[in-house]
Amino acid sequence: xxxxxxxxxxxxxxxxxxxxxxxxxxxxxxxxxxxxxxxxxxxxxxxxxxxxxxxxxxxxxxxxxxxxxxxxxxxxxxxxxxxxxxxxxxxxxxxxxxxxxxxxxxxxxxxxxxxxxxxxxxxxxxxxxxxxxxxxxxxxxxxxxxxxxxxxxxxxxxxxxxxxxxxxxxxxxxxxxxxxxxxxxxxxxxxxxxxxxxxxxxxxxxxxxxxxxxxxx
Amino acid sequence: xxxxxxxxxxxxxxxxxxxxxxxxxxxxxxxxxxxxxxxxxxxxxxxxxxxxxxxxxxxxxxxxxxxxxxxxxxxxxxxxxxxxxxxxxxxxxxxxxxxxxxxxxxxxxxxxxxxxxxxxxxxxxxxxxxxxxxxxxxxxxxxxxxxxxxxxxxxxxxxxxxxxxxxxxxxxxxxxxxxxxxxxxxxxxxxxxxxxxxxxxxxxxxxxxxxxxxxxxxxxxxxxxxxxxxxxxxxxxxxxxxxxxxxxxxxxxxxxxxxxxxxxxxxxxxxxxx
Numbered sequence: 090x091x092x093x094x095x096x097x098x099x100x101x102x103x104x105x106x107x108x109x110x111x112x113x114x115x116x117x118x119x120x121x122x123x124x125x126x127x128x129x130x131x132x133x134x135x136x137x138x139x140x141x142x143x144x145x146x147x148x149x150x151x152x153x154x155x156x157x158x159x160x161x162x163x164x165x166x167x168x169x170x171x172x173x174x175x176x177x178x179x180x181x182x183x184x185x186x187x188x189x190x191x192x193x194x195x196x197x198x199x200x201x202x203x204x205x206x207x208x209x210x211x212x213x214x215x216x217x218x219x220x221x222x223x224x225x226x227x228x229x230x231x232x233x234x235x236x237x238x239x240x241x242x243x244x245x246x247x248x249x250x251x252x253x254x255x256x257x258x259x260x261x262x263x264x265x266x267x268x269x270x271x272x273x274x275x276x277x278x279x280x281x282x283x284x285x286x287x288x289x290x291x292x293x294x295x296x297x298x299x300x301x302x303x304x305x306x
Numbered sequence: 307x308x309x310x311x312x313x314x315x316x317x318x319x320x321x322x323x324x325x326x327x328x329x330x331x332x333x334x335x336x337x338x339x340x341x342x343x344x345x346x347x348x349x350x351x352x353x354x355x356x357x358x359x360x361x362x363x364x365x366x367x368x369x370x371x372x373x374x375x376x377x378x379x380x381x382x383x384x385x386x387x388x389x390x391x392x393x394x395x396x397x398x399x400x401x402x403x404x405x406x407x408x409x410x411x412x413x414x415x416x417x418x419x420x421x422x423x424x425x426x427x428x429x430x431x432x433x434x435x436x437x438x439x440x441x442x443x444x445x446x447x448x449x450x451x452x453x454x455x456x457x458x459x460x461x462x463x464x465x466x467x468x469x470x471x472x473x474x475x476x477x478x479x480x481x482x483x484x485x486x487x488x489x490x491x492x493x494x495x496x497x498x499x500x501x502x503x504x505x506x507x508x509x510x511x512x513x514x515x516x517x518x519x520x521x522x523x524x525x526x527x528x529x530x531x532x533x534x535x536x537x538x539x540x541x542x543x544x545x546x547x548x549x550x551x552x553x554x555x556x557x558x559x560x561x562x563x564x565x566x567x568x569x570x571x572x573x574x575x576x577x578x579x580x
Contacts, residue, residue, distance in 0.1 A: 101575070140410050140576040161414045169409045170578060175327070186323060190415040192315050231411065 090116045090164075090238050090270050096146035097136060099294075106132045108294035109146070114272065116238065119265055121285030122274040129294040130274040131169060134241045137272065138167050150239075166237030168245055172228025176217030180227045181210045184234055193235050202234035203227070207256050221248035229257060233264060240264055240271045246280065258284065313421050319412075320429035324400045328433075331396050338392055339441045342385055343448050355464030356454030359482065361445055363463050365389050366482055368534025371524045371542060382521055386534060390490070390517055393437045397494050398510045401426045402501045410576045423571050427564060430494045438487050468541055477549070481540060485549050486533035488556040493517075493529070495560060499567040502574065529555055 094112040098105065107129050114120055122130040135141045137148060139161040148155040150162050174183045184199045200210040206226040216224065225248045232240060245257055261284060265271055275281045281288060282300065290299040325332070346364045350356065369383040404412055404426075416422045449456075457478070458464060461471025470478055493513055500509035520530025524537055524544070531537040532552035539548040 101577075135576070138410070138414055140413070142573060142575060160418045161416070165414055167409075167411070167414060171409075173406070173409060186319070187411055187415065189322075190316055190319050190412060191312070 091151055092137065092239070092270065093149045094137070094146070095149070097143050097148065098145040099132060099136065099141060100144045106294050107136060107143075110136075110294075110296045112289070112296065114270055116270045117265065117268045118286040119261065119271040119273055119284055121281040121288040122272065122291055123278065123281055123288055123299055124274075124291035128291045129296075130291045131243055132294075133291065133296070134167070134169055134243055134272060134274065137239075138162070138165060138169070138241055140169075162239050164235075164238035165241065166232035166235060166239070167241040167243075168228045168232045169241065169243045171247075172224050172231065174216040174219075174224065174227060177215050179213060180208055180216055180219070180223075180230075181212075183216055183227070184231055187231060188234060191235060198236075199234055202230040205233070205260060206230045207253065222250055222253055225249055226253060226257075229260065233260065236267075238269055240269050242271065243274045244276065245273070246275060246277065309417055309421075312417055313425065316416055316421060316425040317428050320404070320425045321432050323404065324397075324429045324433060327400060327403070328396055335392060335396060335437065336440060336444070338388065339444050342389060342441070343445050345385060346445070347448055347452070350464050351452075353464045355458060356449065356452040357458040357464065358446065358449045358454060358456040359470065359478065360458055360464030361449055361454070362482055363466055363535065365441075366486060366533075367466065367536050369521055370536040372522055380522060382518065383534070387517065387521070389441070390530070390533060391514055393434055393490055394494060394497055394510055394513045396437060397430050397433045398497045398501055398513070399506045400429070401498045402506045405502065405576065409578065413576065419571050419574075420568050423567055424564075426498055427495055427567075430498055431491055434487065434490050434494050438483065438490070442483070466541075468535075473540070477540075480549050480553075481535065481538055485538070485552045485556075488553060489529050489533040492556045492559045492563070495563045495567075499563055499570070502567070502571060526551055526555060529559065532556075 092112070092114040094110055097107055097110040099107040110133060122133065124130045132141065136143065139155055142156065150159070153159055174180070175186070178186065180203060181199060184203065185196070188194050188199055203210040206229050208223065208226050208230065216227065219227065225245070229242070229245055232242065242261070245261070246254055249257060261271060261273070273281070273285060286302045287298070288300040289296050342365050346361050349364050350360045365385045367383070368386040369381070372378070372380055413422055457470070462469055493516065497509050497513045500512060516528070517530045520528040524531055524547070526546045529552070531547065535541055537547055538552070539545055
């Protein structure tokens, strides 16, 4: 998968939240986004996911133009901001409900995804009773359950304990090994350095190359 | 082929999810409908007519034309109003909340935005048909217990004494059920489109306001009038309030709402609520 973002600008109520962004992203790599709150990281992720329209510019995925050839990247898993679930469903029921839209995976795949993030698929507790960390884990399970080729993760380590932190790092690296294109935003600069192949700095909607692992080597 | 199968999955998801999400509201729906039926039975039993249409009349009749004068008092027809408003309360909040579910998790799993909105429209139709179906079944059970008939024996609807012996079964059912159902579906779709661009509470209040205005002012463009039997041509005698005109107006509005909804929803940015 190749994502090409060209001259992408987004204005909301007169404010420029993404300013002439140009990016080239390829499968099998982790791209880190570094920036302060409100710098435009999440908005860039929303743009790739097809949740917002550009004021200018375009995104192409494998040569197909967004908003012309497709609305959403077909093989997308995402976790943007706080994961929200139906509070009166169990974790498994929530994921089963969502997976019924694409019907690409079976019950065992859902169970495996929940187990991968360290939760119990047979847990009868409703997600309304989940802690922040548990909801975060379930959010990641939701993002990876359909074996996406593109994974968008916005602050995936939020609310996780030390074990959860390590588990998520391993999952991200496993997904990378599978050839998934991963875009990751994280407050922990050290962790972003550790995980990402390329880091972009986002500042006032503008993006610049901050660090590339292969340059180091 | 792949897209149509995926669309079917989406429709099934929306129907299942909307019913499950609204299950407490459905409990109240059945309770309210049961209460409306009991009230209706009490009214008709006073007149000694136990036929289905007479029992349906108190809920579906609404009010006759309101004529503003110095000594006239405006009054909402309570049973009709409650029946109408509760269905909009039932369907009006699902689409917006589903859109924001997990910050667009469901939306990104659909192929296109058109598909997402079309599926929501279908789920509104299914919910409203179920709402009417549920009421008709509850009423039918009561009617069976009364050992009543469907059509009044003397061809006059008990409470109102309106003659229906000259009407075919199709004409009777299109006036009593099909047209009011079509009006509900049309207003329900308008409410859903509004809720995606305004607030769901505001869009609900807008539909409630529209129904109140419809009671106040008899005009075919205020389509709420067509869901009141008293306002339809065969009772009111106003040719512009015929069932045919009502059906045509509803279809025109449905097509316009869907087209407008699609155009606007394509351009909509899905941003966090705050």
